[in-house]
Amino acid sequence: MTGTPDPQGRHVVRLESVRKVYGGAKNEVAALDNVSIGLDRGTFTAVMGPSGSGKSTFLHCAAGLDRPTSGSVLLDGVDLAKLKERELTTFRRERIGFIFQAFNLLPALSVLDNVTLPLRLAGKRPQKGAVAEVLERVGLGGREKRRPGELSGGQQQRVAIARALITRPAVIFGDEPTGALDTYTAREVLTLLREAVEQAGQTIVMVTHDPVAASHADRVLFLADGRIVDHLDRPTADQVAERMTHLGAWGTRPAAAATGQGAPR
Numbered sequence: 688m689t690g691t692p693d694p695q696g697r698h699v700v701r702l703e704s705v706r707k708v709y710g711g712a713k714n715e716v717a718a719l720d721n722v723s724i725g726l727d728r729g730t731f732t733a734v735m736g737p738s739g740s741g742k743s744t745f746l747h748c749a750a751g752l753d754r755p756t757s758g759s760v761l762l763d764g765v766d767l768a769k770l771k772e773r774e775l776t777t778f779r780r781e782r783i784g785f786i787f788q789a790f791n792l793l794p795a796l797s798v799l800d801n802v803t804l805p806l807r808l809a810g811k812r813p814q815k816g817a818v819a820e821v822l823e824r825v826g827l828g829g830r831e832k833r834r835p836g837e838l839s840g841g842q843q844q845r846v847a848i849a850r851a852l853i854t855r856p857a858v859i860f861g862d863e864p865t866g867a868l869d870t871y872t873a874r875e876v877l878t879l880l881r882e883a884v885e886q887a888g889q890t891i892v893m894v895t896h897d898p899v900a901a902s903h904a905d906r907v908l909f910l911a912d913g914r915i916v917d918h919l920d921r922p923t924a925d926q927v928a929e930r931m932t933h934l935g936a937w938g939t940r941p942a943a944a945a946t947g948q949g950a951p952r
């Protein structure tokens with residue numbers, strides 16, 4: 688273990704020398720190649736990189752949806768490798784929120800029932816005040832009885848965000864959460880995520896292909912060939928786009944030194 692430094696214990700997500708290898712000896716692909724990173728509590732991180740660079744694999748390993756081939760993932764202080772499959776499922780349900788491009792709502796359930804589902808699955812009784820507060824926060828007050836099919840894409844993603852927020856998770860992971868939305872609606876959703884970070888101290892990690900979406904994050908991590916090769920703090924969309932152009936231009940194995948920044952720790 689390399690020991691990613693975290694003197695103040697601020698890291699809510701820590702990956703230590705994480706490798707994820709697919710395929711056999713002859714066609715082995717290292718989707719993640721020795722990734723070590725710590726993400727601070729209450730921050731918004733975007734993960735970018737060319738197609739096939741390992742973004743989804745990073746998200747899946749960090750969120751306990753997939754197990755690394757080697758290395759370790761600590762989430763809210765818990766070493767995910769030590770959890771049995773059933774414990775990991777419970778941990779994900781109670782400590783992690785997910786937002787997907789396709790919203791992943793249950794069409795037969797009302798907004799209210801979709802939002803409170805994670806609590807009910809955990810055997811907890813939804814507290815009326817807390818549910819009303821979260822619906823209000825995402826701008827869905829008064830729409831509790833609607834079904835997802837009666838809502839716009841942006842409204843459906845707000846339901847998904849409310850569902851992610853309701854358990855007060857340690858981290859919310861987003862997989863292209865604005866990928867299916869128009870520019871204006873995407874900005875509204877990103878503003879909502881930003882507010883969750885600023886006002887509620889929520890930690891968010893989001894994979895995106897969109898430099899504008901990434902510019903709402905505190906930090907952008909750039910992956911190439913399964914490695915974190917670069918990062919930007921307080922990025923503008925133009926800076927992000929420029930880095931992405933460089934990543935494409937570097938070909939198959941970019942050198943971190945080429946940007947003068949390298950991977951953050």
Ligand SMILES: Nc1ncnc2c1ncn2[C@@H]1O[C@H](COP(=O)(O)OP(=O)(O)OP(=O)(O)O)[C@@H](O)[C@H]1O
Binds near residue numbers: 716718
């Ligand atoms: N289940 C799998 N079996 C074999 N190879 C896989 C599997 N999942 C991912 N890979 C390979 O691992 C590498 C990283 O894939 P990953 O999906 O993480 O990239 P990505 O950056 O999310 O790509 P995209 O932007 O296209 O979604 C790719 O070379 C991919 O082909």
